[in-house]
Structures are given as C-alpha cells and as structure tokens.
Amino acid sequence: MSEYTKPLPKPTATSRPFWEAAKAHRLQLQQCGGCQAFIYYPRDRCPHCLSDELQWKPVSGRGRVYSYTVVRRAATRSFADKPYVLAIVELEEGPRMTTNIEAPPEMVKVGMPVTVCFDDVTPEHTLVKFKPA
Amino acid sequence: MSLKGKAAAIGIAEFKPWKEAPPGVTPLKLMAQLTADVLNDAGLDKRDLDGLLVGMPFADPGMIYPASLAEVLGLNPRMLNVVDIGGASAAGMIWRAAAAIAAGMCNAVICLVADLNKIGDQKVPVVSVQREFEAPYGNIGANCGYAMIAHRHMHEFGTTPQQMAKIAVDQRKSAVKNPLAAFGDKLLTIDDVLSSRMICDPLHLFEIVSPCSGGSAVIVASPEIAKRAKNPPVWLLGAGEYANHASITYAPSLTESPIKPAADAAFKMAGVERKDIDLVCPYDCYTITVLVTLEDSGYCKKGHGGPFVMEHDLSYAGDFPCNTHGGQLSFGQPGLGGGMSHVTEGIRQLMGRGEGRQVRNATLAHVNGNGGIMSEQVSLILERRS
Ligand SMILES: [Zn+2]
Numbered sequence: 001m002s003e004y005t006k007p008l009p010k011p012t013a014t015s016r017p018f019w020e021a022a023k024a025h026r027l028q029l030q031q032c033g034g035c036q037a038f039i040y041y042p043r044d045r046c047p048h049c050l051s052d053e054l055q056w057k058p059v060s061g062r063g064r065v066y067s068y069t070v071v072r073r074a075a076t077r078s079f080a081d082k083p084y085v086l087a088i089v090e091l092e093e094g095p096r097m098t099t100n101i102e103a104p105p106e107m108v109k110v111g112m113p114v115t116v117c118f119d120d121v122t123p124e125h126t127l128v129k130f131k132p133a
Numbered sequence: 134m135s136l137k138g139k140a141a142a143i144g145i146a147e148f149k150p151w152k153e154a155p156p157g158v159t160p161l162k163l164m165a166q167l168t169a170d171v172l173n174d175a176g177l178d179k180r181d182l183d184g185l186l187v188g189m190p191f192a193d194p195g196m197i198y199p200a201s202l203a204e205v206l207g208l209n210p211r212m213l214n215v216v217d218i219g220g221a222s223a224a225g226m227i228w229r230a231a232a233a234i235a236a237g238m239c240n241a242v243i244c245l246v247a248d249l250n251k252i253g254d255q256k257v258p259v260v261s262v263q264r265e266f267e268a269p270y271g272n273i274g275a276n277c278g279y280a281m282i283a284h285r286h287m288h289e290f291g292t293t294p295q296q297m298a299k300i301a302v303d304q305r306k307s308a309v310k311n312p313l314a315a316f317g318d319k320l321l322t323i324d325d326v327l328s329s330r331m332i333c334d335p336l337h338l339f340e341i342v343s344p345c346s347g348g349s350a351v352i353v354a355s356p357e358i359a360k361r362a363k364n365p366p367v368w369l370l371g372a373g374e375y376a377n378h379a380s381i382t383y384a385p386s387l388t389e390s391p392i393k394p395a396a397d398a399a400f401k402m403a404g405v406e407r408k409d410i411d412l413v414c415p416y417d418c419y420t421i422t423v424l425v426t427l428e429d430s431g432y433c434k435k436g437h438g439g440p441f442v443m444e445h446d447l448s449y450a451g452d453f454p455c456n457t458h459g460g461q462l463s464f465g466q467p468g469l470g471g472g473m474s475h476v477t478e479g480i481r482q483l484m485g486r487g488e489g490r491q492v493r494n495a496t497l498a499h500v501n502g503n504g505g506i507m508s509e510q511v512s513l514i515l516e517r518r519s
Binding site for chain 1: 261262264265266267268269270271272273274276277280281282284285287288330331332333334335336380381382383387
C-alpha cells in the first residue's frame, strides 16, 4: 500500500474530541450552552456569543451540498493524482463544513442531500466526508 | 470626521509584470526602484515622504518589515505599517494613508507592493485552523473557493459560463491598448475562454489570474503637498472596509459578499451615486469576482450580474468601463501588486493619462480591493476636480 502524502489534521486540545469521534466513525460537534448554536470548526468559545460553555453532541450527519467544485488542477502536488470533488456541506444542524463528496464528479449537484461517511486515510487519521444520501 | 477630500493620490509607478521572476531581482530591489519612480512621477523629494505602508512579499517575508524597508530606502517615517488584508491590501493602504494625513500624523505616504512569482507548490502560509480543517480535504489555494462561489451563483440565479467569460473578453479589449499588460497581445472570444482548460469546475484557465512578478507604488499626500505636485491630484472622496470570514466555508453566504457594506460606506462618505461613476476597477482574481462585485456594489440587482455584463460593453470605449487596464486577468497578478493595479488604473484614468484606452471625461472612479476568498473588502471612490 502506498504512503498517504496529503496533508493530515494535527488535533489540538480543543479539536481532539472531534477527531477521536471521527476515528470511531461518529460525527459530533460542539453545541453552545449560551445560545444553543452548533459550531464548526471546534473552538474554545462560541463565535456567536463568546460563551465558553461548549458541549460535544452527536449530530445527524445529514446535510446538503451548499456548493462544490471538481478540482482538476490542484494547487499542490499531493492532490494532483486525480480530480476530486471539494465541497461545502451544510449540516441539518446549521454549520457548514469543508469536505469531499465520495461520488463520481458528474453526479454531484448543488443542493443534493448527502450523508456523512468516514475515510480512514491512515491508521491514526480519519477524515469526515460525505456521500449521496 | 470623514476622509472626504482630505488627501489625494499624486503619483503612481508600476512595472509591466514579468511572467517569470527575472534573475537576481528581489522584492526590496523592486521597491527601491518603485520608490525612485513614484517620487519622480509626483515631483517630490524623498525628504517629503513621512509615511510608509507596505505589503508583505511572499517571496521574502520577515518581521519588522516596514522599518527594514525604510532603512533600505533611507526613509524616516512618522507612521509605518504592513497592511495584511490580502488582495485588498493596496486599496486598504490608500484610505489608511489618508486617515494618517487627516489626523495630522503625516503629510505624504508612500504605499508600496512588490513580489516575485515562485513557480511550484503554493507555500502561502496559512493559520493553523486552515491547516487542520481545510487542507486535508484539498481546500488549498484560491481557485477552488471561487469555483464554489461560481457554482452557487449559477445554482441560485442561473448565471451561465458565457456570462462569466464575457468579463474576460471585454477586459482584454482594454488590455490590448495597455502597453503594461502582460497578457495583452491578442483579443479573446467567449469561445476562446470556454475552450481553455477547465481548472476547477466551472472556472476555465482564462477566467483565472496568472501569478507574475512585479509591483507598483502610489503616493498619497496632504492638500498642501498636492498643490505643488506635477500631476493633477486625484482626491479620495470615500472609503469603506468590511470582512466577515476568512475561509469561504464559513462565509454567511457564497453569493452575497462583504463587498456590499464596504461599497455602501464608500458611496455614503463620497456623497455620490452609482450612476455618477465613470469607471469601475473591481478586483478580478476570477471572472466571478467581478460579477459579484458589480452586484454587491449596487450597479445591478443581486443575481442580475450575468445579464448586466452581457448588456454592457465593459471595455474602455464601452458604456460601462470596467478594469480598463485589462484587469489582473490580462494585466497579470504580481502578488499584492495585482490589487494595486486597480488603484493605479483608477488614478491614471482620472489624471487623464489613459493614453490609447482613456475613458472620456473621467472624473469619478470606484475601486474595489478584495482579499482572500471574497474575504476582506475595501472600496474607494476617487475624484478628479475640474
Ligand atoms: Zn453561543
């Protein structure tokens, strides 16, 4: 098996629960106790109300493609092997995530419903991706 | 206090962008040349300069950059700063210079940008959250972010690839009249643009800026200094700045940009209407950037940018002159100098120095600078008084 050469997330004390859950194939986000908003990416304080009462909560993993592109000429060599679908998915709970859609590029449309899937790119790293629902 | 009419641009200098970095050239070397050229253009002495605003060159970044640059140039500034708002840095320098002048801190501020294009992997430094949550999915560089803006715009408003391509075609009409344009050798057709290579769907190669090497400079001065400058002063009438995200993933909307509050503030300060504007210079890293800027600046309704660009001739000779230097799409993008090219073109046209592409009777220009992925926005209204 060839070595994985794309950039990998380096979890911080703040983000580790997100990546640990992903490794267990669960999607969880922080929810703010002050204003009830779900938050992505993980933070130390809520970007809406600056409360630090943030709790990890499981979320549905359902959402829609807010927009996408097929990257045919990548900005870095590590992504140059083949075209890939980069997308912004809007979760049912509100937040938007940068992700990839695991589907043939010609199948992807703005607005299409998607559901979370997990890509174990190395034994230590799992990326959160989406596939057509 | 308003900045309306408190300071004027009195000199410009600019390199024709090089497609590849010339050997032995450094950003500092380019900035020293630009400083000599812009002083000569304005008819000022180096001792007149008492403010320095500079963009950090990716090719040679470093801490305490402004003081190091001032030492190289032999300047003793009363105000010195790096302006770090991406492609909006150049436009952002102009109102910051005017603010320093209006506050009595300076009399003449030089605004400088120069950079070299280093071929190869993009090594633009990004903050840790972008390395952690964007890069692993391949959200790297700017092409993919603007492509997602374009797709969303097509989805919401029915915007077409032909409409976006028309922007590159019209700007090229002006570029062939600009001896400083790096990509001004021949006209383009909509078919040329749409048959160029697809880079990130739906954006084609000819809808995307080409990184170059080069730079440019502007001097902003007090009314007293403007009186003795060689050129007719171009006054800052209005300015506005706004940002609401860094990564496009977390922008409130992909199709309604932070340009609106920046442009609204600039027009309000200037006290002029959209219909009074003789030429617009919207930052154009991509065709879609221009389309969204024209909408959010209020030249047409949201979602009508596509039909608007088809109904108007955007060239210097047209009914809606837009990026009459060719835009960065045809002029080239020498780092932050790409964003300064919109500022220098606005000033040049209002000074009546547009030569073969002069907009007739141009007295009011609107410049918009855009940083990151539709992130930082700066709008300027510039005026030549008759
Ligand atoms: Zn909150």
